[in-house]
Amino acid sequence: MARASGSTWFHRKQTRELALVGCFLLPALTIFFLYRILPLGWNVWLSFNSWSPLKGAKWVGIDNYQEMLFDDDVFWDAFANTLIFIGCSPIAIALAFAIALLVNSDLKGAAVYRTIVFLSYPLMTVAVGIIWRWLYDERGGFINYVLRSSGIVDQPVKFLQSFDWALACVIAAEFWQVLGFYMIILLTGLQSIPQHLYEAARVDGVPPYARLLRITLPLLRPSIFLCIVVGILNSFTSFDLVYVMTNGGPGHATELLITYIYKAGFGQTRFDYAAALTIVQFFLLVVLTVIANKLSGGNAGSLER
Amino acid sequence: MRRAPSWPRHAIMIAVSVLMLIPFYWVLKTSLTGENIYAYPPRIVPVDPHLYNYVDVWYLIPFPRYLLNSLIVTAMAICGNLLFNTAAGYALTKQFPGRRWIVLLLLSCMLIPFQATIIPAYLITAQLGVLNTHLGIALPLLSTIICIFIFKASFESVPRSLIDAARVDGLGEWRIVVRILLPLSKSAVATNVILTFIWSWNAFMWPLIVTRSPEMQTLPLGLARFLSVLEDTTGALYAFVVLVLVPGLAIFLMAQKEFIRGLTSGATKG
Numbered sequence: 001m002a003r004a005s006g007s008t009w010f011h012r013k014q015t016r017e018l019a020l021v022g023c024f025l026l027p028a029l030t031i032f033f034l035y036r037i038l039p040l041g042w043n044v045w046l047s048f049n050s051w052s053p054l055k056g057a058k059w060v061g062i063d064n065y066q067e068m069l070f071d072d073d074v075f076w077d078a079f080a081n082t083l084i085f086i087g088c089s090p091i092a093i094a095l096a097f098a099i100a101l102l103v104n105s106d107l108k109g110a111a112v113y114r115t116i117v118f119l120s121y122p123l124m125t126v127a128v129g130i131i132w133r134w135l136y137d138e139r140g141g142f143i144n145y146v147l148r149s150s151g152i153v154d155q156p157v158k159f160l161q162s163f164d165w166a167l168a169c170v171i172a173a174e175f176w177q178v179l180g181f182y183m184i185i186l187l188t189g190l191q192s193i194p195q196h197l198y199e200a201a202r203v204d205g206v207p208p209y210a211r212l213l214r215i216t217l218p219l220l221r222p223s224i225f226l227c228i229v230v231g232i233l234n235s236f237t238s239f240d241l242v243y244v245m246t247n248g249g250p251g252h253a254t255e256l257l258i259t260y261i262y263k264a265g266f267g268q269t270r271f272d273y274a275a276a277l278t279i280v281q282f283f284l285l286v287v288l289t290v291i292a293n294k295l296s297g298g299n300a301g302s303l304e305r
Numbered sequence: 306m307r308r309a310p311s312w313p314r315h316a317i318m319i320a321v322s323v324l325m326l327i328p329f330y331w332v333l334k335t336s337l338t339g340e341n342i343y344a345y346p347p348r349i350v351p352v353d354p355h356l357y358n359y360v361d362v363w364y365l366i367p368f369p370r371y372l373l374n375s376l377i378v379t380a381m382a383i384c385g386n387l388l389f390n391t392a393a394g395y396a397l398t399k400q401f402p403g404r405r406w407i408v409l410l411l412l413s414c415m416l417i418p419f420q421a422t423i424i425p426a427y428l429i430t431a432q433l434g435v436l437n438t439h440l441g442i443a444l445p446l447l448s449t450i451i452c453i454f455i456f457k458a459s460f461e462s463v464p465r466s467l468i469d470a471a472r473v474d475g476l477g478e479w480r481i482v483v484r485i486l487l488p489l490s491k492s493a494v495a496t497n498v499i500l501t502f503i504w505s506w507n508a509f510m511w512p513l514i515v516t517r518s519p520e521m522q523t524l525p526l527g528l529a530r531f532l533s534v535l536e537d538t539t540g541a542l543y544a545f546v547v548l549v550l551v552p553g554l555a556i557f558l559m560a561q562k563e564f565i566r567g568l569t570s571g572a573t574k575g
Contacts, residue, residue, distance in 0.1 A: 017399065020478055024396035025407065027389040028448040034429055035445040036414045039422030046424065099321060102314050109315075115561065116322040119329075122557045122564065124507040126525040127546045130532060131332045134543065139343040142331045149346065176328065181568070188569045236420040240509040244529055258420055265424050266514060274424050282421050289416075 043282075046275035053269070064276035075277070077252040078260040081167060082235050082281070085174075085256060086288065089231025092175045093224065096182030101216075103183070104190045114187070118180030125177065125237075129244030132173035136160050160246050166253045170245055174238055182227045189223025190216070225296035232288050236281070257281040336543040358544035365541055368548075370520060371527035375506060377439045378446075378523055382505035385447030386497055393448070394456025395482050415450045420510060427514050437517040446505050452497040455567065459493035460486050496567035499560050506553055524549050 047064055051057040068075045099117060103110045120128070135142045138156035147153045159165045193216065201211050217224075239258045242248060248255040248263070257277060265274030335342050337354040362368050397408065419426075426445060427436075435441035463486055471485050487494065509525040516522055522530065528549060531542055557564055 018401055021396045021399055021401050024392040028393035028453060029407075031389070031445070031448040032411070032414045032450070035419065035422060035426050036417045038429065039425035040417060042425035042428070043422070099318075102318055105314065107311060107314055107318070113318045113322055115558070116325055118561075118565070119554070119557075120325060122503050122507075122553055123550055124509075124525055124528075124553060126507075126509050126528045127550050130528060130542065130546050131328045134335065135328055135331060139345055140335065140347050142327060142347070145345075145347050176325070179325075184565055184569060233418055236418045239420060240525075243509075243513075244532065261423070262510070262514075265427075271424050271428070278421055278424060282417075285418070285421075 040282075043275045043278050046272050047279050049272055051272045053271070064273050065280075067273070068276060068280065074252050074255065074260060078255040078257045079280075079284075081253075081255055082257045082284070084167065085171060085235045085238070086232050088171050088175075089228065089234065092179055093182050093186075093227045093231065095175075096179050096227070097186050097224075099179075100183045100186040100190060104187055114183070117183055120177050121180040123177065125240035126244050128173060128177050129241045132169070132176070132241075133160065133245055136169055161250055163250055163253045166246055166250060170238075170242055170254050173245065174234065174241055177241075178230070178234060181230065185226050185230070186220065186223050189220045193219045221296045225292055228292040228296075229289055232285055232292070236285075257284075332543050332546055335540055336547045338540055342540050342543075356544075358540040359548070361539065361541035362545050362548060365535065365539070366527060366531055366545070367519075368527070368545070371522055371524045374439065374521060375523040375525075378443045378508075378512075379502055379505045381439060381443035382446040383498055383501045385443065386449055386452060386501045387494065389448040390452045390456050390497060391482055391487065393453045395460055395478075395486065397453070397457045398460045411450050411453065419445060423510065423514060426511075430515060436515055437521050439521070441515045442508075442512045442521075442523065443505070445511060446501070446508065449497070449501065449504075451567065452493075452500065455493050455496055456490065459490040463489050492563060492566070495560060495563040499556060499564045500567045502556060503553060503564070 048059060048061060049057040050060045050063070099113075103114050103117075107113075134140065136144070136159040138144050138158050143159070144153075144156045148156060157165065159169045197215050197219075198211060201215060206214070235256060236258050238256065239262065242254055242256055242259050243262075246254040248259045258281065261274045261277045261281065264270045264277060334349075334351050336358050337356070338348070338351045339353045339355050339357055397404065430436055430441050430444065433441075433444075435444065467485060468481060471481050476484065507525065508523070509529070512523050512526055513529075516526065519530070528545060531545060535542070
C-alpha cells in the first residue's frame with residue numbers, strides 16, 4: 001500500500017518535472033522551429049512548385065532546377081563566384097595561422113596585437129562595406145592614393161567597377177573583417193595543446209619546423225576545420241558586404257548565390273525559384289562541410305560533441 | 306635556453322596592426338575633414354578638423370529614428386535571449402526522456418545558417434502578421450543556440466547541494482533560476498548580452514527584408530539608404546559610419562573576454 005502510494009507520488013513528481021521542462025524549453029524551441037526547421041522543409045516544398053503570393057501552388061516537379069541548371073547563366077556566375085569566395089578562405093586562414101603563432105608566443109604586448117587584429121570582426125558589416133568602398137574610391141581612396149603616389153599606376157583604378165578586380169576587392173574586404181576571428185579560433189586551439197609535448201620534442205632535438213608539422217598542425221585539426229566551416233558559412237553572411245559594395249555588379253561579376261537568392265525572391269518576387277536556389281546553396285554547404293570534415297581527419301568533434 | 310630575438314616578431318606584428326588599423330583611420334580622417342573629400346591628393350592628416358559632418362548627420366537623415374529602432378530591436382532581442390536561453394539551459398540540466406534528441410536537434414539547428422531560411426522566414430513572418438514591426442525584426446533573434454549551451458554548462462557547474470537546499474527551503478523552480486543560478490552565472494549572462502547586442506545591432510539582411518516603411522528602419526538600413534539616396538558625395542556618410550561603429554566597438558573593448566569566450570565556446574566546449 002505504502003509502496004503503491006510512493007510510486008504514484010514519484011510519478012506525479014515526474015509528470016510535474018516533465019511539464020516544467022516542457023514549459024522551459026517551449027519558447028526557444030518555438031523560435032527554432034519557426035525560423036530554422038520549418039523554413040528548411042518549406043524551401044524544399046517551394047522549390048518543386050510554381051508559387052507566388054497571388055496565385056496558388058502548382059506542382060511542377062524539377063522545372064525550377066531545370067531552368068536554373070540549363071537556362072540561367074546568372075546562376076552559374078553566382079555559383080562560380082561563391083566557389084571562388086569559399087576557395088579563397090584558406091588564404092585568410094593561413095595568414096591568421098601565422099599571426100596566431102606570432103601572438104601565441106611569450107611576446108610582450110601580444111594582447112594588444114590580438115585586440116587590434118580582432119577589432120574589425122565585431123563591426124557592422126554594412127559599415128565595413130562603406131569603409132572599403134571609400135578605400136577603393138578612385139579619387140579620395142587610400143589604395144589608389146598609395147598606388148598613384150608610389151608610381152605603380154598612372155591612372156586611378158576603378159576597382160569596384162572593374163570586371164577583373166571587383167570580386168577580389170570584395171574578398172579582400174571580407175578577409176579584413178574575418179581575419180581576427182580565424183586568429184582567435186586558432187589561438188584557442190594552440191593554447192589547448194599540452195606544452196610538455198613541445199618540451200619533450202625539444203629534448204629529443206626535433207627542429208622547430210618539424211615540431212610545427214608533427215605536433216602543432218595535427219593537434220590543431222579541429223580548429224582548422226572550424227575555420228573552414230566559418231569560411232564556408234561566410235559565403236552566406238557576406239550578403240551585407242556585397243550588397244553595399246557592389247550589389248553584385250558590375251554585371252554579375254560579384255554576384256554570390258545569396259545575393260542572387262535575395263534578388264530572385266524580393267526583387268523579382270520569384271519565391272519558388274529563390275527557394276530552389278537556396279536548396280542548391282544549402283546542398284553545396286553540406287557537401288563542402290562533409291569534404292572538409294573528411295580532410296581534417298574525419299573526426300571533427302568540435303561541432304558534434 | 307636558446308632564444309630567438311623578439312624584434313622581428315614585433316616588427317611583423319606592428320606592420321600587421323598598421324594594415325588592420327588603416328581603414329579605421331581613413332574613415333575617421335574623412336569624417337573630420339572639412340574640405341572637399343574628393344580633392345586629390347587626399348591629405349593624410351585633416352587640415353582643418355571639425356565636427357561639421359557629425360552635425361550634418363542629424364539634418365540629412367532621421368538619425369534619432371534609426372537609433373530608436375535599433376535600440377528597441379536590440380532591447381527586445383536581449384530580453385528574449387536572457388529569458389528563453391536561461392529557461393532552456395536550465396531545462397537541459399535536468400534528466401528527462403528525449404533529452405538527447407533535443408540536444409541533437411539544437412546542435413543540428415546550429416548548422417542551418419539563418420540566411421538559408423529567408424524566403425520561408427519572410428512568408429512565416431507575413432503569416433504571423435508582424436511584417437514591418439519591431440517584433441518582426443527581433444523575432445528570429447530572440448533565442449540563440451550557442452548561448453543555451455553556455456547557460457547549461459554554467460548551471461551545471463553550480464553545486465547540486467545548493468539547489469537542493471533552496472528547494473527544501475521551498476523555492477519554486479523559476480525562483481531557483483533567478484535567485485540562485487543566475488547570480489552565480491554572471492559571466493554567462495555577460496556573454497549572452499554582448500553577443501546578442503552585437504548580432505542584433507549589426508543585423509542587416511533580415512531587417513532589410515521585413516521592413517517596408519522608412520520609419521521602421523534600423524541603423525544599418527539607414528546607412529545603406531544614405532548610400533543609395535545621397536551617394537557618397539558628402540563626408541557626413543563617414544561621420545554616420547563612425548557614429549554607428551562607436552557603440553559596438555566600445556562594448557567589445559569593455560567586454561572583450563566574454564565576447565571571445567562566447568564565440569569560441571561553440572568550438573572548444575567540444
